[in-house]
Amino acid sequence: MSKLGFKIFLIILLIALGGLLFTSLYLNISINRNFTNYLYQDRKEKIEQLIGLLKDSYQAEHNWLQGRLLTANFAKTNDLSLILEDRVGNILYHYDNHMMGPGMMQQHGMMNRRRTPIDDSRFPAEIFKIEINGNRVGTLYWYRDKEYSNLSDAASFFIKKINAGILIAGILVALITIVISLFFSRYLTIPLIKMNRIAQRVAEGDFNHHLIVKGNDELAELGNSINEMTDKLNYLERIRRESTADLAHELRTPLTTIKNYLEAVTAGVWRFNNETAAEIEEELDRLVRLVNRLGELSEAEKDVVKGKLKPIDLSEIFPELLEHFRPLAVNRGIDLVLKEAAENCFIKGNRDSIETIANNLLSNALKYTLPGGRVEVRLAKTDTQACLSVTDTGLGISAEDLPYIFERFYRTDRSRSSKTGGTGIGLTITKELVRGMDGEIKAVSEGENKGSTFTIVFPLRTK
Numbered sequence: 028m029s030k031l032g033f034k035i036f037l038i039i040l041l042i043a044l045g046g047l048l049f050t051s052l053y054l055n056i057s058i059n060r061n062f063t064n065y066l067y068q069d070r071k072e073k074i075e076q077l078i079g080l081l082k083d084s085y086q087a088e089h090n091w092l093q094g095r096l097l098t099a100n101f102a103k104t105n106d107l108s109l110i111l112e113d114r115v116g117n118i119l120y121h122y123d124n125h126m127m128g129p130g131m132m133q134q135h136g137m138m139n140r141r142r143t144p145i146d147d148s149r150f151p152a153e154i155f156k157i158e159i160n161g162n163r164v165g166t167l168y169w170y171r172d173k174e175y176s177n178l179s180d181a182a183s184f185f186i187k188k189i190n191a192g193i194l195i196a197g198i199l200v201a202l203i204t205i206v207i208s209l210f211f212s213r214y215l216t217i218p219l220i221k222m223n224r225i226a227q228r229v230a231e232g233d234f235n236h237h238l239i240v241k242g243n244d245e246l247a248e249l250g251n252s253i254n255e256m257t258d259k260l261n262y263l264e265r266i267r268r269e270s271t272a273d274l275a276h277e278l279r280t281p282l283t284t285i286k287n288y289l290e291a292v293t294a295g296v297w298r299f300n301n302e303t304a305a306e307i308e309e310e311l312d313r314l315v316r317l318v319n320r321l322g323e324l325s326e327a328e329k330d331v332v333k334g335k336l337k338p339i340d341l342s343e344i345f346p347e348l349l350e351h352f353r354p355l356a357v358n359r360g361i362d363l364v365l366k367e368a369a370e371n372c373f374i375k376g377n378r379d380s381i382e383t384i385a386n387n388l389l390s391n392a393l394k395y396t397l398p399g400g401r402v403e404v405r406l407a408k409t410d411t412q413a414c415l416s417v418t419d420t421g422l423g424i425s426a427e428d429l430p431y432i433f434e435r436f437y438r439t440d441r442s443r444s445s446k447t448g449g450t451g452i453g454l455t456i457t458k459e460l461v462r463g464m465d466g467e468i469k470a471v472s473e474g475e476n477k478g479s480t481f482t483i484v485f486p487l488r489t490k
Contacts, residue, residue, distance in 0.1 A: 035212040043204040051197045058189050070107060071153075074169055077101050078155050081111075085157070085164055094165070095120045108170040110152075114163055123170075218246050222253055234261035259430070278317065281310035336464065338488055339381065341372040341413055345406055348385045352393060360398035367405040372413040374485040376464040384460055387453045388417045388481050396421035396478075413487050418480040424472040432470055433458040461485075 077097065084093040091113060102109045102122035111120040157165040218238075225236050234257050240250040285307055291297035349365055356363035392402045400420040407414045424432060433454050461468045461483055472479035 039208040051193055054193050081157055091119045110168040112166045281313045284310045336375045338373050339376050342370050352389045361396050362401045364403050366403040369406050369408045372408050373488045374413050375488045380460040384457050387457045392417050392419040411487055413485045416482040420478040423475045423477040424479050425475050
């Protein structure tokens with residue numbers, strides 16, 4: 028059994044046994060109390076019936092001769108401690124089913140003498156007055172507490188049987204609880220053990236594993252999350268390998284071109300002229316752009332902007348940045364529109380970072396939108412947020428690519444990116460810069476050739 032399984036087993040067992048112990052004690056006390064109360068009520072009803080008979084007997088004979096006999100038969104039949112007195116306190120009948128005190132033997136009989144005082148602090152009596160037409164003609168004393176201090180053999184046997192039954196039932200329930208606790212602790216921990224094994228394999232770099240998820244509880248949700256994580260890690264690992272190859276290709280192509288030109292010039296096969304210099308310079312510029320992009324990514328990941336944040340107004344910056352891209356849009360035959368421009372959109376940020384974000388989003392929108400298309404920019408705000416969105420009618424993003432477009436070196440179409448000069452780093456830089464200003468960025472697209480929308484949300488600040 029696992030450590031967690033043992034803890035679950037122990038907790039369930041302790042709770043169950045604690046509840047069982049409490050229930051057993053309560054039942055034991057409750058049964059004793061209720062059984063004693065039952066005996067009391069039963070005997071009291073019989074004594075009240077005896078009182079009725081004594082009244083009838085005295086009223087018919089005007090003496091206690093028949094009453095004594097009724098009391099004697101009743102006391103011995105029901106084994107009750109009774110004393111019958113006349114109106115002046117003479118004892119007419121006395122039956123003690125147990126010893127009343129030290130040195131006093133069990134006795135019964137009919138007599139005419141004053142009642143000997145009994146220690147009522149030990150055995151308080153219940154008194155029944157015998158009255159006819161409002162006049163007391165006698166008194167019956169019932170020392171019931173003496174009886175319950177020493178129950179009869181039959182009553183004691185009954186109580187013992189009940190308690191024994193409770194004990195046996197408790198033992199059986201305890202055994203059943205142990206078995207159920209073992210089953211449930213194992214049932215609950217098996218999925219966790221499997222998840223732990225998967226997590227260990229993922230930590231070792233092996234992402235090709237899946238959990239078989241059953242049910243719809245939190246454990247099932249955790250299992251689904253682990254499966255999604257391994258799927259994404261597996262996919263990203265493949266993208267990383269492919270992107271590394273792409274990056275190597277991006278570096279190799281200009282370097283090889285430059286090397287070939289230099290070797291040809293050195294060997295005298297090619298003459299070094301302005302055209303050759305321009306070709307070499309173009310390849311060097313390509314290398315510089317790539318290296319600069321990698322540098323920007325590194326800086327963004329270090330969150331260098333966090334220490335330089337200050338209140339800035341997006342409503343002043345973006346219209347200005349938009350105008351920088353208007354010549355390019357006109358040249359490509361694309362309609363660039365500022366659709367909405369809220370005022371006083373203050374956020375806590377860095378102007379250089381905002382310019383980089385805008386350049387990345389607008390350049391991508393114009394790059395992947397065909398002539399005759401449209402790019403719309405919106406700047407809106409709520410009570411707590413400033414929202415910037417860039418929507419284009421361009422090539423769009425497939426559902427397969429959409430979750431990964433912010434990952435480094437990821438490019439939705441390698442051949443298309445090669446033609447447009449994409450490095451697969453721009454959106455990663457954008458995401459890191461947005462995150463450095465406590466913002467969030469997301470992309471939405473209905474699919475390929477259906478355009479896309481990039482939305483950034485910043486917390487709104489005061490001046």
